[in-house]
Amino acid sequence: MRTTTVLVIGGGATGTGIARDLALRGVDATLVERGGLGSGTSGRSHGLLHSGARYAESDRVGAEECIEESRILKTIAGECIRDTGGLFVQLTGDDPEYFEEKRSACEAVGIPTETLDDEAVRDRVPEIAADVERAMEVPDAVIYPSRLVAANAADARDHGATIHTHAPVEAIAADDGRVQHVTVGGSVDERIEAEYVVNATGAWAEQLAEMADLDVKMKPTRGVMLSVEYDGLGPVLNRARDPDDGDIIIPHEGEVVLGTTSVEVDDPDEYPREDWEIERTVEECAAMLPPVADAPTVRTWWGVRPLYAPDEDERGGRGISRGFFRLDHADDGVENAVSVVGGKLTTYRQMAESTADLVCERLGVDAESETADRRLPGADDPDRLDEFVATFDAQGETDAGVVGRNQE
Template sequence: MDSRPDVLVIGGGATGAGIARDLALRGVDATLVDRDGLSAGTSGRSHGLLHSGARYAEADGPEARECLKENQILRRIAGACVRETRGLFVQLAGDDPAYFAAKRDACDDAGIPTEIVDADAVREAVPGLAADVERAMWVPDGVVSPSRLVAANAADARDHGAQIRTHAPVESMTREDGRIESVTLDGDADETVRPRYVVNATGPHAGRIADMAGVTVSMRPTRGVMVSVAYDGLEPVLNRCREPADGDIVVPHEGEVVLGTTSVTVDDPDDYERADWEVERTVEECAAMLPAVADADRVRTWWGVRPLYEPDEAARGGRGISRGFHLLDHDAEGLANCCSIVGGKLTTYRKMAEATADLVCDRLGVDADCATADRDLPGASEPDRLDAFVREFDGQGPTDADIVGR
């Protein structure tokens, strides 16, 4: 069976679902496909932080400002997909005070609101903090439920005419005269799609999908571990205020906290080592901020793979802290009807989708503006409805398994 949508979006994470939603709201006939359920990859395997931009402020001011803007948009449109917890950057004894000052100044430059509090005030706000906390800085971080967020985007796309095809892996592509002519789907779909345009939004798998299309996307995926432990009563996100390192973030959930993370390059985003040392180091380092997590019951452990773009990572060197995105138009490689969107982060998925949809609409001659920043996601104020979307699209990831369906 053949289908002929205007656009085929490959990849059912936040960015892919966001692109399908954006295109559908502009009246474009879109089909979204993923090889598993939605959120099965990077989006559903994060620590669930809704970034304020503070984490990137001193390394990439423009990206930090974009992060803050998207944070504010999601708070408006996403309802029960997010929790407004705030965040703390914590300086412990031995941490470089100059780094704390640089972080604060960079946040000021980026327009990120901050409030510095002394050791007594921060321990009063978070009683379980380590005794050697010297000071901390409040920032507008939050927590996001990626399973709900992705499913709500897919539901809005579907409600505006998009087809959502889960468990439909791409098996092959054919090219003709510098264009992708057809894409063969396997799994539950077992069909051939003949789109006018193809978007590769497959995160760390973008290189493999690009190879099928006869173009090149160089990725440097890295794995990171998350450990969820039983801990009740933590309200803000805790960030260790030091140079990026293993085990420097604690994200509050309901009756649990998620400890993260590591950064280890992998060759294959499907087949990589899950090393015990990563778990132990992450727990040990996070316990330096919140000592009780060292002996807390471990609820679940998972790894995620970051979709890092090789040229950007090579330019930065080492463990880069920026998470900007890159929209690659493959017309420059002789493939007129295909682009890839790589990099980025969950918090900025909507902006990534907007940039991609702008390019696609330009190529298709569609004159319609983005509406996703001003339109509430369906079910935003109804957690049960959001959770029904997650079930509909088989979209449950480990990040928010303690939240969805409670």
């Protein structure tokens, strides 16, 4: 039996962020991840660091979280981020009222914007669609999740946390209102006894919670991404319309990532991957940037969003909210466990801070979060960041064309 003060289950951005936050507060933390770090949702995203503009008119709180966290990450994450800027592109046939509503909402939230006419858009993106009418410039950026996750884990480790990859949870023993111990296989192959347990497994949170007879209802959705050969795109491109398939193009140094679809799945591990999703995504993205229609495909992957079912059922519709939820299982009769679900990669640090706040409150730890002001290790050194990626087997599909490029 191993012992730790806090056991964090899940090695994506949120889980490693929680381990880092706790370690910086002096809390003994152990993290276990069934694969390499970021092998779930974090490493299989489209790599967009949201400015909040996508959610401004539909979810003001979520948009405010995004712009605040985006600014923090641009300060602390260095070479985990590429500050490209972004454009919301209005094509002929797109509703001009939607454009105006989004611009007004961004202004209300505090997201800076600038409206570009068709000529100015072509100056920024020479091969933009011929029927472009205007665009709104916003402070979107590109994020390299493999580096981000690995740097969080490295900082956690350097401040006393223990990080175990390829260590799947096999069973959770809950009795007398507490999680008594967690059986971990793979590289650990032992039981772990913790004072507090954090479920940060994202789309898999329902399955993990069931091991402890807890009810966490998730509604995961899959989305396809394609990386295709295309050099020279400067800003992120977003279609200025209600969120739909194929409305985001992300520049990735000689490639662009096209995304995405949204299809509900029953199992985040086993689900169909349909050709129509690929075809529709390419077709819709090509409406903004025509050359991608015939660009050679480098790789194709699907990711699964960790959506919280009660919120999705209440709000309904795609892209309405990507807020996060901290579920204190003391309310369910298990006093030493919490699940954190929902959210997005852009807000991982805030999710981690909120969860660490609850854990510290329960443990009687009087220490504030430092993660908003403390730069990640290796932030200014991409080679060092890529060494972290290799150490924690953190390479994901999103940034495979960028991370480790100079590593032998």
